[in-house]
Amino acid sequence: MRTSAVIVSYNTHGAIGIDRRFAPERIARVLAEIDADIVALQEIELRASGFDMLAYLQRETGFHAIAGPTIRSTDRDFGNGLLTRFPVVSVAQVKLDVARREPRGAIDAVIDCDGAPLRVIATHLGLRPSERRDQVKRLLDTIRAGPALPTVLLGDLNEWFLHGRPLRWLHDHFGESPAHATFPSPLPLLALDRIWSSPASLLRRVRVHRSRLARRASDHLPLVAKLAWDPD
Numbered sequence: 643m644r645t646s647a648v649i650v651s652y653n654t655h656g657a658i659g660i661d662r663r664f665a666p667e668r669i670a671r672v673l674a675e676i677d678a679d680i681v682a683l684q685e686i687e688l689r690a691s692g693f694d695m696l697a698y699l700q701r702e703t704g705f706h707a708i709a710g711p712t713i714r715s716t717d718r719d720f721g722n723g724l725l726t727r728f729p730v731v732s733v734a735q736v737k738l739d740v741a742r743r744e745p746r747g748a749i750d751a752v753i754d755c756d757g758a759p760l761r762v763i764a765t766h767l768g769l770r771p772s773e774r775r776d777q778v779k780r781l782l783d784t785i786r787a788g789p790a791l792p793t794v795l796l797g798d799l800n801e802w803f804l805h806g807r808p809l810r811w812l813h814d815h816f817g818e819s820p821a822h823a824t825f826p827s828p829l830p831l832l833a834l835d836r837i838w839s840s841p842a843s844l845l846r847r848v849r850v851h852r853s854r855l856a857r858r859a860s861d862h863l864p865l866v867a868k869l870a871w872d873p874d
Contacts, residue, residue, distance in 0.1 A: 682764035758873035
């Protein structure tokens with residue numbers, strides 16, 4: 643039987659909307675609008691003296707949660723997160739730090755989608771082109787070294803050069819994927835958030851979630867993809 647799933651990449655901007663108001667409930671409501679099965683989150687609080695964003699979204703969705711902190715301090719963990727309706731089989735953290743730059747990383751998880759394993763790699767890359775070149779090379783090495791499963795790579799790649807080397811390398815490995823503008827949310831111009839799959843046929847439809855609430859809740863719009871594949 644064919645397996646399907648809806649997957650989302652969403653940079654939440656720390657739940658601070660374009661009105662500069664901290665409102666995590668808006669992020670939860672946007673996710674409820676989409677009703678996805680797997681959600682890759684960027685720029686979220688994972689542990690804090692006042693508020694744990696990932697734990698809050700886990701309670702709101704009832705999903706399994708995976709934390710991927712990239713910035714750690716005594717009272718704050720911040721970085722990536724993954725929410726999934728499906729059970730988690732395994733998790734690895736991929737370090738993508740570059741010296742003298744903000745720490746970056748990726749979550750590398752295998753998820754059991756109703757008996758069909760899916761490898762999900764969720765990331766948020768650096769701001770400088772040299773960072774992203776190094777990070778994409780390391781991600782591709784990780785992907786090639788891992789299990790030979792249907793795979794999705796998604797996240798905020800911060801790559802606005804559509805013909806730059808990082809995107810060319812990713813297209814060489816995965817094949818072309820749609821580039822939909824997601825930033826800034828009120829009037830999106832840049833395709834910073836991306837989704838690729840291997841095999842490429844896994845990716846059936848990619849769209850931007852453009853609801854009125856999503857345009858206010860964060861400075862990025864969520865990128866949504868429908869996946870469908872035949873389990874081995």
